[in-house]
Amino acid sequence: MSCGSVIRLAVFGAGAILVLLAATGSAQTLSGEPITLMGGRLTIGGDATLSIAPRDPGAYFNRTDYNHDTTRLLRLDLTAAFRPHPRVMFVSDIRTENAEWLRPYALYLKVTPWPDRAFDVRVGRIPPAFGAFARRNYAADNPLIGAPLAYQYLTSIRPDAIPISADDLLRMRGRGWLTGYALGDAKFRAGLPLVNALRWDTGLEVRVGSQPLELVAALTTGTLSNPRLSDDNDGKQIAARLAFKPSPAVTVAASAARGPFLSRQAVSAIPRDSVALTQVIVAAPPDDPYGTGPSGSYGSTTTAELAVVPAAAGAYVQRAFGLDAEFSSGYWLIRTEAIFSQWSLPAILAPYLNAPLGAVAFDVEGRYKVWPGVFLAGRVDHLHFSKVLGSSDLTTWDAPVSRVESGIGIYLRRNLIWKVVYQGNWRDGGRVRRLHVGASQLLFWF
Amino acid sequence: MLAGVGTLMAQDAPARVAVSGTLRGRVDVKSLAYSLAPRPSASEPGRSSIDRLPRQIAVVYFQIAPSGAFEQSDEARPMMDQRNETFVPHVLAIHTGTTVEFPNSDQIFHNVFSLSKTRRFDLGRYAAGRSKAIRFDSPGIVRVFCDIHSHMNAFILVFAHRYFAVTDEDGRYRIDQIPPGSYAVTAWYEGSDRETRPIVILPGGGVVEQDFVAR
Secondary structure: OOHHHHHHHHHHHHHHHHHHHHHHHHHOOOOOOOEEEHHHOEEEEEEEEEEEOOOOOOOOOOEOOOOOEOOEEEEEEEEEEEEEEOOEEEEEEEEEEOOOOOEEEEEEEEEOOOOOOOEEEEEEEEOOOOOOHHHOOOHHHOOOOOOOHHHHOOOOOOOOEEOOOHHHHHOOOOOOOOEOOOEEOOOOEOOOOOOOOOOOEEEEEEEEOOOOEEEEEEEEOOOOOOOOOOOOOOOOEEEEEEEEEEEOOEEEEEEEEEEEOOOHHHHHOOOOOHHHHHHHHHOOOOOOOOOOOOOOOOOOOOOOOOOOOOOOHHHOEEEEEEEEEEEEEEOEEEEEEEEEEEEOOOOOOOOOOOOOEEEEEEEEEEEEEEEOOEEEEEEEEEEEEOEEEOOOOEEEOOOOEEEEEEEEEEEEEOOEEEEEEEEEEEEOOOOOOEEEEEEEEEEEEO | OHHHOOOOEOOOOOOOOOOOEEEEEEEEEOOOEEOOOOOOOOOOHHHHHOOOOEEOOOEEEEOOEOOOHHHOOOOOOOEOEEEOOEEEOOEEEEEOOEEEEEEEOOOOOEEEEEEOOOOEEEEEEEOOOOEEEEEEOOOEEEEEEEOOOOOOEEEEEEEOOOOEEEOOOOOEEEEEEEOOEEEEEEEEEOOEEEEEEEEEEOOOOEEEEOOEEEO
8 A cells, every 4th residue: 555545544534533523422322323514404424344355366356447356445435415405405425445536426416396296307426327236325235245246347348449350359358357459548457347336427317206116217428337427439328227116025127228338539549441450450469468468369460351330439339238126024135136238349350240249147135134233145146248259269258257155244333234255256267267255344334 | 320220229118108209300401412314325315305303302210219119010012113214202111021012104114123232133124004023121221223224213211110201392200109218310311311319208208309401
């Protein structure tokens, strides 16, 4: 940890302690309550989680696009809701992970035009309209430590770099944590998850209804896999989720989203003619930190014939469809979610990427309270990919991944939870194909 | 502390008396506590709009109870309702051996639980119209929460004797049928004892006035 990180952590930690002291003082009895100021118009709450696990041996199953590991993470989170008027609310959620700079996770304005109707509009960095996991309210809503694969596991797709051929893509199979391609940004960087749960998108959102039907629709700058603060391709994503809640015990929802995901710079790097294509092929390959360079693997360099490629960034979209359900009763809480995502890429060089790249994720999660203040939890998770035809064989474009995570949670206090989990990961590719790891987490909220 | 109530008896108190006195008065809460605000949520911030109400209820109880006070049992089943994401009443004072009902009068799930040493329990999630009950056999303070709605909280004070009273909206209380003797009486408010005062019930009985200040 650098000196700067230590200073930032100290500053943020001191702020958090002051906030906690303020909460304790004003509460008179409880430290587990949010701070309320300005006659209740400003409410501030927070989460602090410290997750500890053995050092990753290079498997990167729990890597996030912030270059962090969900099982080895210090996260501090402050959420504030300010209501200057009964129909207007400002909401912010700032976070720091591993003592790095504060990031605005959420920052938006919520307007409720009719107080007696379930209808509101949100503008800014808004909650996701798609899926269930990323919309969970608090850190304690995750009974385990890891996140579902669909929301965290990094595939080899990048928004700022494009594989020139199927072979170029397949070279990065099982290497989503650090991928590099022939076109666009030449540096090796992290790929994209199906849906990013660690960043929220920027745009406008409308919510209608509550029970039994709730509809959320959003128009945003980024995409599910790459939420953004600013535009990078002149395109907008449309996302919506329709939830059916026939009783307090059951929620069933369907989500859909569509938006261009390739950046303007990446698309501008696509060769416009055979001469430009040949120049790309003969140019020096990107600097691969693992030495598995693309030399000779772009495809056929003797037939540098350009396929027909669209020119606009908006032509390359991520489409996604999701189903999620939750059932709870007594001491049980069961959730399940399935997400299908598809990214379209330009077909440039043989062997061509003719069809969009597909990925399917499915998980089932359960929690059971065995004793007051003690719960058991588990999640079974799988992520699979569509196949592409390379020079040598037909295979999935990224390595399928499975994960089983189970653990126990103990309430040391109402707002202090200690979790211990075991996580097993299996991947059909990559340098490290298995990882069995134990992790522990301390979670405090107010 | 309240956890020790019921283990001692007043030295001057006779075992059986025909004459008894009454203690009454008022608890003046100087600094009112308010109901908890919901935790702000970035994805569901609408919940922050629930009004915060002042907590006015105090409990007055005998630190040392007369002999014979422990023999009484209470067959009633008091209720702590869950209504508008609030426990009603916010403070409940009961005798050991009492069973408390926790009905859910909201259209959403609640999950009543307590991690208190006095009584650790978790009723799980249950919907509107249903009720679950818990029996309290040990004296002490039980903090009650909802596992789904963090701003929902309440107190249950469990006494091994019957010499306690919950104040009304004006802060007034009354405890009857007190045998003559010397006692220490405490005013409790929002989680802690605020003031303890000695009182004497004369052999002839009568009414003793005693006010408290909860700072």
